[in-house]
Amino acid sequence: MIRIEARDTQSLAWNLGLPVISATLALLLAAIPLTLAGAPIGESYFYMFMGVFGSKFAFSEMLTRATPLIFTGLAAALAFRAKLWNIGAEGQLYLGAMAAAAIGTGVFDVSGIILIPTIIVFGCAAGAIGMIVPAALKIRFDADEVVTTLLLNFIIVIFLQYMLEGPLKDPMGLGWPQSSPIMDQGMLPKVMERMRIHYGIFIALLCAAVAQFMLIRSVWGFKLRAVGENMHAARHAGLPINSSLLTVAAISGALAGLAGVSEVAGLKGYLTADLSPGFGYTGIVVAMLAGLSPAGVVIAALFIASVFVGADSMSRAMGVSSYLADLVVSAALLCVLLGGFLTKYKIISVASQSGSSR
Amino acid sequence: MNYKKVLSLKNLSKSFGRIVANQDVSLDLYQGEILALLGENGAGKTTLMNMLFGHYIPDSGHIEVADETGHFSELTLGNPQGAIAAGIGMVHQHFTLAENLDAVDNITLGAEPLRSLRRNRSKAEKKIQYLIDNSGLSAPLNIPVGRLTVGERQRVEILKALYRNVRILVLDEPTAVLTPQEADTLFENIAAMAADSLSVIFISHKLREVLAFSHRISVLRLGKNVGEIDTSEADEQKIASLMVGTKTSHPERMVTSVGSPVLRLENLSIAGRGRRDSLKNINLTVFSGEILGVAGVSGNGQAPLAGLISGMLRPEAGQIILDNQEVKQINPAEMIAKRVGRIPEDRHRDGIVGSMSVAENLIIEGLNEKKFQNYGMLKRENISKHAEALLTDYDVRGPGSAAPAQLLSGGNIQKLILARVFHEKPLLILANQPTRGLDMGAAADVAHRLIEARDRGAGIILISEDLDEILRLADRILVMHDGAFVETETRDRAELGLLMAGQAA
Structure with a gap:
C-alpha cells in the first residue's frame, strides 16, 4: 500500500530540477505515438526545438502565441485567488475582441495615439462586464459562477456569429463572416519588421508585473487574498467581501478582454469567429501551472506556447499529423502537473516502512 | 480492575x-x-x-x-x-x-x-x-x-x-x-x-x-x-x-468597581432556522469594568448572541446600544470601528487566514489605519515592526512574523488573536470560548489578559461552556437556555447545571 504525505520541506534542487525532469519525461511519453506514426524520434525533437529556438522568427512566433495566454492566464489566476471561478475567459476574450472591432474599424477616425487607448479601454470594459455580471449574480442570487461563466461562453460565441453576419460584417469581405479590418492607426505597432510579434507582448508583461505587485503589496491585493483564502475570517474581520469580488471580477474580465483586443488589433487585424483556439480555456491551465501567481503565469504561458509552436513546427517538418502536436502538449502538461504535485507531496510505501521498523 | x-x-x-x-x-x-x-x-x-x-x-x-x-x-x-x-x-x-x-x-x-x-x-x-x-x-x-x-x-x-x-x-x-x-x-x-x-x-x-x-x-x-x-x-x-515543570497559579479574581454601561441589548430577537439559531427578546447590559460570564450548553443561543455582537448577524427586532449610541449599521467593520474586540469561537475558521503571514493577520482588522497603508499600498516596514512588537508583548511563539499563521500552534494562534484585539484597547470584548482546546499555560494567559482589560475598564462578555472558567473569571453570571437569559447570583455548580438544563432553581 502507498500513502501520500505532504512534504515538510521542499528542497530547492528538487524544485529546480523538476521542470527539467517533467519535460524530459513528457518527451519520452510523446515518443511512443511519434514512433507509431513512423517519425524518427531524434529528428522530430530536433525540429521541435528548432521550431522555437531555431531562428529569430521562430522565437517571435512563440512570443506571439504566448501573448494571449499571458492575458487569459492572469485573468484566471487573479479570479481564482479570490476563489471566484472564472471559466469564462474565452467569452470575455471575444467580448473584448468585438469591442476592438466595433471601435477600431472606422467609428472614430482619429490618430493612433487616441484610437489605440480607446480600443484598449473599450475592450477592457467589454471583457469586464462579461465577468461582473456572473459575479453580481453570484453575490445577489448565489448563482454558481462556474456554470454561468461557462455557459456565457457559448452565448457570447453565438452573439459573435450574429455580429459577424450582421452589424460588424465586412461589406468588402466577399460574404465571409468577418469584420472590417482595423484601421492602420488603430493597430498595435509591430516589434520587428516582417514578424508577426506586436506590442501586445509588452502590455501583457506589464499587466503581469502590475498584477504581481498589486497582489502582494496593495490593500486591494491583501483583501483579495484574505477573501479567497478564508472567506469566514475575512468577513469576521470586516473586509468588504462583495466589493472585493466585484473588483477582481472586473479586472479578470478586463484582462481576458485585453487578450481579444491584442489578437484583433495586434495580430489578425480583423475579427473572425475562430480568432481564439481556446485561449480562454488554456489560460486556466496556464494559471494552474503557475500556482496562481501572476509572475508564474508569464513563465507558464511561455512554456505552453513553446510546446504548441514547437510541436506544430515539428509536425509540419516531419509530415506527421498535427494532432501529434496536441499529444505532446497534453503529455507535457500531465508531466508538469504531476511533477508539481510531487514537489509538494511524497509517496511512501507503507509496507516497507513498517517492515523496516521491526 | x-x-x-x-x-x-x-x-x-x-x-x-x-x-x-x-x-x-x-x-x-x-x-x-x-x-x-x-x-x-x-x-x-x-x-x-x-x-x-x-x-x-x-x-x-x-x-x-x-x-x-x-x-x-x-x-x-x-x-x-x-x-x-x-x-x-x-x-x-x-x-x-x-x-x-x-x-x-x-x-x-x-x-x-x-x-x-x-x-x-x-x-x-x-x-x-x-x-x-x-x-x-x-x-x-x-x-x-x-x-x-x-x-x-x-x-x-x-x-x-x-x-x-x-x-x-x-x-x-x-x-x-x-x-x-x-x-x-x-x-x-x-x-x-x-x-x-x-x-x-x-x-x-x-x-x-x-x-x-x-x-x-x-x-x-x-x-x-x-x-x-x-x-x-x-x-x-x-x-x-x-x-x-513548575507550579502554576490561577489569577485571583478581585472585586472591582463597576462603571457605566458599555453595551445594552434591548428587546433583541433573532429568529434563526432552529432553536440554536434564535434569540428570544433578550435584554442585556454590560458595564465597563466587569466580566459577564455567559454559561450554558452549546446550542442555546450563544451562537446568535456572539454573531450579533461581532456584527455577523442582524437582529429582526430590538436595539444594540454601544457606549450610549444606537448601532444602526450592524456589520463587522462597524463593530470594529465602535471598538468592539471579538475573540471568535472557531479561531481557525474565523480568527485567522492561515495561509497569510502572521504580520498580515495582525493588521487584518486595521487595514484602513494610516500607519499601515498609504494610497492603497501597504506599508510593509510598519506592518512588520508592528508585528514584531506584538509578538514580543504577547509572547506569541512560532516561526516569526513573515511565516504563514497556520504554522502556529493552537495556543499561539489564540495569542495572535488576543494581540490583535487587546492592542486596540477595546471598550467591549466578546470572548467566545476563548480557552477551548488550549493548554493550561495559554489558558492562564487568556485569563490574565481578560482580567487586565477588565481592570482597565473594558466590559467583557465571556461565553464559555467551561463552568469552572466562568466561576473563576466572571463578576456576574448569566445562564443561556433556549435563546433566553437567566440571571443568577448562585455560584453553585449543581444549581448552575440545573439552570443550564432549563430547570429553574
Whole structure:
C-alpha cells in the first residue's frame, strides 16, 4: 500500500530540477505515438526545438502565441485567488475582441495615439462586464459562477456569429463572416519588421508585473487574498467581501478582454469567429501551472506556447499529423502537473516502512 | 480492575521537519482501565494518539495490541484500517464528520461494505439507539450534522467510535463542549463501559475530571514521558507541576468597581432556522469594568448572541446600544470601528487566514489605519515592526512574523488573536470560548489578559461552556437556555447545571 504525505520541506534542487525532469519525461511519453506514426524520434525533437529556438522568427512566433495566454492566464489566476471561478475567459476574450472591432474599424477616425487607448479601454470594459455580471449574480442570487461563466461562453460565441453576419460584417469581405479590418492607426505597432510579434507582448508583461505587485503589496491585493483564502475570517474581520469580488471580477474580465483586443488589433487585424483556439480555456491551465501567481503565469504561458509552436513546427517538418502536436502538449502538461504535485507531496510505501521498523 | 495488558506503545518517536513531537515515548494500557493522558499543548499527546490510530507513521518504535484472546501482535503502522480492525477507536478534538450527512450516515460511514447496494439503515438505527440508551449520548439522528451543535457533533463522534465495537477508545478532549452534568454522565458511562472491559485513553486539560474519573495518569512534556501516577495518589498541584515543570497559579479574581454601561441589548430577537439559531427578546447590559460570564450548553443561543455582537448577524427586532449610541449599521467593520474586540469561537475558521503571514493577520482588522497603508499600498516596514512588537508583548511563539499563521500552534494562534484585539484597547470584548482546546499555560494567559482589560475598564462578555472558567473569571453570571437569559447570583455548580438544563432553581 502507498500513502501520500505532504512534504515538510521542499528542497530547492528538487524544485529546480523538476521542470527539467517533467519535460524530459513528457518527451519520452510523446515518443511512443511519434514512433507509431513512423517519425524518427531524434529528428522530430530536433525540429521541435528548432521550431522555437531555431531562428529569430521562430522565437517571435512563440512570443506571439504566448501573448494571449499571458492575458487569459492572469485573468484566471487573479479570479481564482479570490476563489471566484472564472471559466469564462474565452467569452470575455471575444467580448473584448468585438469591442476592438466595433471601435477600431472606422467609428472614430482619429490618430493612433487616441484610437489605440480607446480600443484598449473599450475592450477592457467589454471583457469586464462579461465577468461582473456572473459575479453580481453570484453575490445577489448565489448563482454558481462556474456554470454561468461557462455557459456565457457559448452565448457570447453565438452573439459573435450574429455580429459577424450582421452589424460588424465586412461589406468588402466577399460574404465571409468577418469584420472590417482595423484601421492602420488603430493597430498595435509591430516589434520587428516582417514578424508577426506586436506590442501586445509588452502590455501583457506589464499587466503581469502590475498584477504581481498589486497582489502582494496593495490593500486591494491583501483583501483579495484574505477573501479567497478564508472567506469566514475575512468577513469576521470586516473586509468588504462583495466589493472585493466585484473588483477582481472586473479586472479578470478586463484582462481576458485585453487578450481579444491584442489578437484583433495586434495580430489578425480583423475579427473572425475562430480568432481564439481556446485561449480562454488554456489560460486556466496556464494559471494552474503557475500556482496562481501572476509572475508564474508569464513563465507558464511561455512554456505552453513553446510546446504548441514547437510541436506544430515539428509536425509540419516531419509530415506527421498535427494532432501529434496536441499529444505532446497534453503529455507535457500531465508531466508538469504531476511533477508539481510531487514537489509538494511524497509517496511512501507503507509496507516497507513498517517492515523496516521491526 | 484486572491487570491484563491490552496495548503497549514502545519507544515511539516522531518529528516533523526539525520539530520533535514525540521522543521515545512508551505507554501501556490495561483492560478496563481509564488512562488520562495529560500535557500542555504541543506536548505531543495528539501526535502520539495519531500514531496509534495510524494517521502518522512513527520514525521509530512500534505498537503492540492484544486481540480478544489476549494474544499480542504488532500493529501495522500508518494504517487506520488496521487500527480499526484491532479494535481501536478514536474521537478527534477536531471533528471528522461529513456536515451534509445526518448522524446515522456519519456513524455508519465506512463501517459498511462498499459493495453492497442496499444499506440496512433501520438495523443501523437500532444499534445506534441501543448505544445511545447505554451511553446517554443523545443527538438528533436524522438531520444533517452541519446543523447540530458542537456538543451534539461530539456525541456523534463518540457514537461513531462505539458503533465500531471498539475495545480501546481514545478520546481527545472529550468534555470540552459538555455541561458538567453531561460530562459527569459521560464519564459515568465510560466508567461503566470500562468496567465492562473497554479500555479508555482520554486526553484532557481539566484536572478536576482527570482526578475524578481516571485510574491512572500519564504526563507528557515536550514530547517525552515525564511521569506516571495512579490517580489515587495524585492531587492537582502534583500533576500540574509535572505538566508545566513548575507550579502554576490561577489569577485571583478581585472585586472591582463597576462603571457605566458599555453595551445594552434591548428587546433583541433573532429568529434563526432552529432553536440554536434564535434569540428570544433578550435584554442585556454590560458595564465597563466587569466580566459577564455567559454559561450554558452549546446550542442555546450563544451562537446568535456572539454573531450579533461581532456584527455577523442582524437582529429582526430590538436595539444594540454601544457606549450610549444606537448601532444602526450592524456589520463587522462597524463593530470594529465602535471598538468592539471579538475573540471568535472557531479561531481557525474565523480568527485567522492561515495561509497569510502572521504580520498580515495582525493588521487584518486595521487595514484602513494610516500607519499601515498609504494610497492603497501597504506599508510593509510598519506592518512588520508592528508585528514584531506584538509578538514580543504577547509572547506569541512560532516561526516569526513573515511565516504563514497556520504554522502556529493552537495556543499561539489564540495569542495572535488576543494581540490583535487587546492592542486596540477595546471598550467591549466578546470572548467566545476563548480557552477551548488550549493548554493550561495559554489558558492562564487568556485569563490574565481578560482580567487586565477588565481592570482597565473594558466590559467583557465571556461565553464559555467551561463552568469552572466562568466561576473563576466572571463578576456576574448569566445562564443561556433556549435563546433566553437567566440571571443568577448562585455560584453553585449543581444549581448552575440545573439552570443550564432549563430547570429553574
